[in-house]
Amino acid sequence: MKKTTFAAAGIVAALALSGCSATSGEGAAQQLNVYAWADEIPQSVFDAFTEETGIKVNVDNFDSNETMISKLATGSSGYDIVEPSQYAVQQLVGQGLVEPLDKSKIEGLDNIAEKFSDPIYDPGLEYSVPWVWGTTGLLYNSECTGGEEITSWKSLFDKKWEGKVNMLDNMLAAYIAGLQVNGYPANSKDEKEIAAATQSLIDQKAMLSGYNSTNYGDLVASGDVCMSMAWGGTQTAKIVDANEQVEYVLPEEGGSLWVDGISIAKGAPNQEAAYEFINFLLRPEIGAMATNDAGLASANVAAAEHVSDQGLLTNAAVYASDEQVANADFIVDPGAAMKFYQDGWTRVKAS
Incomplete structure (x- = not known):
């Protein structure tokens, strides 16, 4: 798993990364630009989403939260969906780099495990939807x-x-x-x-x-x-x-605890597609793909019954017990x- 690292406050590096071009006008909603940790959202999830909706998904990966934040801070990333860790959500919100979520467009938040439903880093999940932890x-x-x-x-x-x-x-x-x-x-x-x-x-x-x-x-x-x-x-x-x-x-x-979640980038050109993707991820059978195909714990408690290797649910290195999770600090x-x-x-x- 990745390391949890922090950049010193106020340091923003100029990084040349392969960004996604913003789209507008007719056909704009037929694609989704995603900036995420490598392999944390399995390719199988993107493929299933495209097959069901017809929306093409363009994916770039980052190697640290700091790289991701720096890219969004340029103001012209063209990304719709980003996948920040918990502390990075706070930094993105503080810099105005993510959109507040319109809960009226989201279905399935009640599937999120209790520990992650009202976290200290994003009370009420106003800016992020937990994906893996x-x-x-x-x-x-x-x-x-x-x-x-x-x-x-x-x-x-x-x-x-x-x-x-x-x-x-x-x-x-x-x-x-x-x-x-x-x-x-x-x-x-x-x-x-x-x-x-x-x-x-x-x-x-x-x-x-x-x-x-x-x-x-x-x-x-x-x-x-x-x-x-x-x-x-x-x-x-x-x-x-x-x-x-x-x-x-x-x-x-x-x-x-660490949590990597889904947020909508400020000025996302394909916001409707972004909400469609978030709703897709919140389905129990899709949440289970985080475990089945990526080997990570899903924040979606309803996904448990869809995990193919039920032994992972009791392997503390993947799914710590509810009692232990309740006592852990973000x-x-x-x-x-x-x-x-x-x-x-x-x-x-x-x-």
Whole structure:
């Protein structure tokens, strides 16, 4: 799964990407221009939509929310649909780059799972419709831990496991553990709370095997490390499936959630087609294609009965339990507090 990253406030890069040309006049509604994460909306979904409606779908992919935001900020992207992560929705709204949703044109919002129906990053889903979601939690090897069950971030800071702990090499991911182990929310904007988390991460560093965001799953599976902070998702689910001693859990402190959703770009040239596409995605059988064809958890709770591999619904690396999800924090835009994270992370890395 992708990393959750944030750009420093106010930095907008000039990026040369292949955009879609805006359309107008007769025939304009017969195409839809989409800017999305690669493979999160499977090609099978686009094909089914075109087959049913006759609307041609043009798709470009971005590699980060920051790339997407920068492209929309040029003011002439020509896109109709974009797929921002939760914190990016806040930034897009703040910059006036997405349209408020006309709920009278949307059917199926009642299919969205409760945790995502009124989220902190977009109250009332005024600007986005959740599509897929995932978690940040703990991956551990029970053979390596001598059968000890790992349930808390505290284990990542316990010198008992010195040299056998990996942390994600990602600033805000690391702060999820640093904050929650101190009893603070993972989306804190409080300078003192962030400072406490920074000190915990500095104290932890000497006992780590390292910071690794690439092959940490293989390290846990082989027993080279006993445990790691980890992103849930397809790759982690495969490791859990292939190794009976490997477990993925959300820690008792909560862990975190990410959500990638659907928004309508400001000035979208094909808005009616955009609403038709959103309604299409909200159908349970279409929502299930996010799991069946992309291996991701669907935000559409009604999609569950249409998931072909029902075992995925109980694999915590894909679908965390309702109880765990209810206790997890959304990672949101830190706003001005970004400086506290950046300054703290510089200290952690230099320690």
